[in-house]
Amino acid sequence: MRMLGEDLAIDLGCSTTRVHVRGRDVTSSEPSLVAVLRVGREAGRVVAAGAEAAGLVGRTGDDIAVVPPIRGGAIADLECVDAMLRLRLPRASGLGRVRRPRIAVAVPRDLTNVERRAVEESVLRAGAREVVLVPKLLAAARGLELPQDRGPAHAILDLGAGTTEVGIVAGTHVVAARTTRVGASVLNDALRDFVRRKLNLLIGDPTAEAIKRRLGSARPSDSGESMEVCGRDLISGTPKTLRIGAEEVREALEGPVAAIVGLVRACLEDTPPELASDLRDRGLVMVGGGALLHGLDERLREETGLVVVCAEDPTRVVARGAAAFLAPGAARLGSGLTSLDAR
Template structure:
C-alpha cells in the first residue's frame, strides 16, 4: 500500500529547491522556512560559514578566502557537495526548531522538466546524504499547478508558466501529466543581468546584481504603467571610478529587459502553436496562469496576453505556488502516487 512509503514516526517534508530561493514545508504545519539558495564557504578550512540570508549579506563584500556558492544553476545541481551541505543545514534546522520530527524525514522535492537521470540521481543522493529517509521526486511545474489550484486531473488543458530564478518552464497539463512544454533560461537572474548590462552601456555605471534585483522588484515592468515610477540607482562610475547615483524610470528598466521578455513571449506562443487543438480550445477558455517569483513582475500578464491574444492571470501568491503544491502532496498519497517520478536509483524505485 502506498501509505507504507512514509514512516508514521516522522513528519513529511516538502522542499522547493530553487535557483534563487529554497522553501521548506512540513506536514500539518505548512511553510516553515524560506532562504536564499546560497552558501558561504571558508576555503581555508572547507567549512560552511553561513547559509541563506546570512550568506547573501556577504555578496560583494567577501574576501578571497570566502567563496559564495550557489547549489543550483538554472534549476540543476551545480555542486553536489555544496547542495548536500545546504540541504543538511535545512534538515538539521527543522529538528532544532522542535517541529515534532522523529527519525529521518521523508521528503518530496520538485525538479525541472528537462532534468537528466544523472541530475535526478544527484538530487536524490544529496537529499539522502543530508539526512532524508526517503526521497520522492515530482515535476516542479506539476506541483506549481497544484499550488495554483489548476484542475490537472481533468481531461482538459491547463497552461502554466512557472517563472523561477534560473529558468522559466512553460507547460500544458492534462490528466495529471505534461502534454507539451518548453524551457527557457529567461528568468529572474537573467532580468537582473539585463539591468546590470543596461546600466553599464547606457550610463557608464557599474552596479551589483542585488542592486539590479531591487530595482527590478520596485519599478521593473513588462508593460506600460499608468503612473511613472522612479528610483535611485547607485554604483561606480566606470570613467571616474568614483561612486555615483542616478535616477532611473520604469520606462528605462522596461527597455532594459524588453528583449528577454520578448523571448519569453515567443516561447509561450511556440508552445501554444504545437499543442493539440483540443487542448488549445480549453486554454483559450481558461487562460494562462503565471506562477513563480518572476510572475510578480509588473505588467507581465498584460504583455503576454497582448502578444498571445489569450487571457492571462497571475496565481495568488505566485512565489509559493510550488511549495503549496508540494505541501498538498504531503497529505494526498493517491495524487502523489499518480504524479511520482521513477527513482534514478534502481534499487530504490517505487513499484
C-alpha cells in the same frame, strides 16, 4: 513527543530555496547561497548558508566566496548543496529532532538522469528516508488545486530564477511543454548590463533587484517615475549616484520579456488542437517569483489572446503543490514522479 516535519517539500531554486511542511501549511524561504572558505587547509568548507551567507555578499575578503550552488535548476556544486540542506532543513522543519522525513523535491522536467540522481542523493544525505522528485509543472498544478482527474487542460507558466517552464497540464499529465534554463535572474542581469553600458555605472544584484521591483514592467509606461541608483563609476572608480527612469528599465528588460513571450507562444503551438477550447476558457496561470513583474500578465494577454492571471502567493505554489504528492492516496499515475529510498 509530537512528530513534526515527517513530510517536507523543497523547491530548490537558483535564487531561493523554499521548504514546505505538509499538514502545517508552513513555507519558509532563504537565499540559495553558501559561503565557502577559499584558502588554507579547510578550503572548500561551507561556513554559512541561506540568509547568513547572503549577509556576507560583498563583505568578505578573498578568503571566503559566496556562491549559488544551484544553476539552471540543477546542482552545480554537490558538496555545497549537501551543506546547504544540512544547515537549512533543521531550521525549517525540526529535522534532526524527529524521525527522518519523506521529502518531495520540485525539479525542472528536463533534468538529465545524472542531475536527477544528484538531487536525490543530496537530499538523502541531508536526512530524508525517501525522496520523491516532482516535475515543477505538476507541482504547480497541485499547488493551484487544479483537477487531478480527467478534467480540462490548463496552461501554467513557472518563472523561476534559473529556469522558465510553460506547459499544458491535464490531470496528472503534461501534454505539451517548453523549458529553458534561463529564468527571472536574467532580468537582473539585463538591468545590470544596461546600467553599465548606458550610465557607466557598476551595480550589484541587490540593486538591480530593487530597480526591478520598483520600476520594472513588461509594458510601456508613461508614469515618468524614476529612482536614484548608487554604484561605482566605471571611469573614476568612485561611488556615484544617478537617476534611472521607468521607461529605461522597460527598455532594459525587453529582451528577456520577449523571450518569455516567445516560449509561451511556442508551447501553445505544440498544444493539440483538441485542447484549444480548454485554454480559451481557462487561460494561463503564472507562478514563481518572475510572475510578479508588473505588466507581464497584460503583455502575455496581448500576445496570446488568452486570459492570463498571476497566482495568489505565486512564490509558494510549487513547494506547496510538491508536498501534496506525499499525501496518502495522492495520484501519481502517469505523472513522471520518481522515488528513491534511503538504504
